[in-house]
Amino acid sequence: MDVIKYKKSRKGLHLALGIVAAFLVLIFFTWVFSNKNQPSLKRDTLRDAVVTRQPFTVEVAGSGHLVAYGTGAVVSLSGGIVRERLVRAGAQVENGDILLRLENPDLVAEHEDALNDLYARRAQVEAEKLQLVTERTRFNSNLQRAELELEEKASELEAKEQLFKSEMPIISRLDYNRVVVEKKLRENTLANEKLLLESFEKSYKAKLSELQYSLNTLENRAARLQRRVNDLNIRSPEAGIVQEVVFHEGDNVNPGQVVLRVVNTEKLYAVAQIPGYEIDKVQVGQKALVRINQENFTGQITRIDPEVKGSTVDVDIELDELPNRYRVNTLVRATIIVMEKTDALVVSRPANSRENAVNNVYVIQDNYAERRAVEFGIGSINTIEILSGLESHERIVISDLTDQVKQAERIRLR
CATH class of the missing domain: 1.10.287 (Helix Hairpins)
Structure with a gap:
């Protein structure tokens, strides 16, 4: 009896070992099959960024030029022939100075x-x-x-x-x-x-x-x-610099025609061309930093043009202080501060991310990047605010991924 029982127990052991081996083989093939369907990327080909909590400033930038208040147009109130031109473009004039003399017998x-x-x-x-x-x-x-x-x-x-x-x-x-x-x-x-x-x-x-x-x-x-x-003696309506002389000796001038342009260089403002896709962030009263010939000047937004010209929108910036050595049409670079926060959860801006919307991002954990819905707020050129979905110190992929990779819930990192 004892011998027979011993043989039966060995057969049961062999059966159990076979079942375990088959189960391990099944797991192995399942793992292999799943890895074949799961996309993988080389880690060193990806750009990533770490979520941090820090002060956050959103800026919008654009190029432009200096403009004088008013048109500077000097209009002839009489008609006649230009007898004498007393100034040229660039001349400094005072209020009431005679600029042109007309004759009309x-x-x-x-x-x-x-x-x-x-x-x-x-x-x-x-x-x-x-x-x-x-x-x-x-x-x-x-x-x-x-x-x-x-x-x-x-x-x-x-x-x-x-x-x-x-x-x-x-x-x-x-x-x-x-x-x-x-x-x-x-x-x-x-x-x-x-x-x-x-x-x-x-x-x-x-x-x-x-x-x-x-x-x-x-x-x-x-x-x-x-x-x-x-009025046959055409005078300057204000002190400033002659920007343009339209008529010259011998020319016929009719009443109402612009004969010169005189601009007051003591009071200039900047006009910046802001990209149309960022103009919704800009509001009247916001602070601005204007750079002119390697010098920085502060100011604030006073007007936003209602029309888009090409792909930009004109924004007027009143400067707090500007030396009178600068002239009309001097090139400027304006940076508008649209938002300032002393404490915000931010991350480097992922490729193709949308502001004030829910975006899918890939969060890196060990050797994998898992897709997660994240709500972004307002963003700058390189940084964007996180409203929900991520915590400080988490790391995300910011590279531009292919459409095929974006379909995966999980990406294996090699």
């Missing part, structure tokens, strides 16, 4: 005719005013005489009435009635003189207004022509 003659008409009309107006004053004096004299005659006749009537109404009338009724009638006539005369004077006063004021209006019309015409004659 027809305009000068028209102004002289206007002055002659004005002087003649002034003399005529003075004569008509004197005549009106004389007539007014006559009407007033007639009124005063009528008042005195009425007063005199009233006194006479009062005396006649006492004599007629006494117990023994001294005068006849006929004589008394005559004085009553004469007083009534004097009253009517006074009333008529008052009406005549009131009517004259109304016409007097209207006539004076008419005379003054005709005189003002000629004065305004003469003054307007005088300004046009004065």
Whole structure:
């Protein structure tokens, strides 16, 4: 019995060993098959980066140039032929300096005719005013005489009435009635003189207004022509530097044409061309660093152009301080600070990563890189903020991977 049991136990041992060996072979082939389907990359061909927590600044940069406030255009208010050009491009001028002299004989003659008409009309107006004053004096004299005659006749009537109404009338009724009638006539005369004077006063004021209006019309015409004659000397509207002279001696200039450009170099601002795909980050009021000829100047955004020109957008930057040695169109390099954080979770920007969106990245662990969904925030050219999905000190792949590799959940690193 003991011998038989011993043989059976050896057969069971062999069976168990066979099962274990088969299981190991199955695991081996499964591992081999899975490794064949799993992409692998050489570690030294990949670029990676470590997640860190640090101060984070997002900047947007662009090139541009210096611009003067205002157009600097000097417009001719008169027309004529350029007789003399007193300045050239680059000349320093002060406010009120004569830049060009025009000549226009027809305009000068028209102004002289206007002055002659004005002087003649002034003399005529003075004569008509004197005549009106004389007539007014006559009407007033007639009124005063009528008042005195009425007063005199009233006194006479009062005396006649006492004599007629006494117990023994001294005068006849006929004589008394005559004085009553004469007083009534004097009253009517006074009333008529008052009406005549009131009517004259109304016409007097209207006539004076008419005379003054005709005189003002000629004065305004003469003054307007005088300004046009004065404007034949084209002056600088402000202190600055002559940027461009459009017309030269002998050229014909029409009113309203730009003849020169004078820019005030004491107050310039920068215009930077920012890439259109980054303009959404830029806001009015943000700080900017402007580099001009190896010098740095601070400023802030004052305007963002509403249109895209080519692939960029113009952004105006008001400089805090700028020496007046710089000129219009000097090239600048502007860096706009769109965000500053003293503590942020950041990483070097992976290839083709999208800001403010969830991205798939590969996190390196030992000899593998596993795909993980990570939410990125705002980013700069080389760095991007991590909102969720990664922790400090984790390492990720930042190389640009092929579409086939990106399909894998896991990448083996050799």
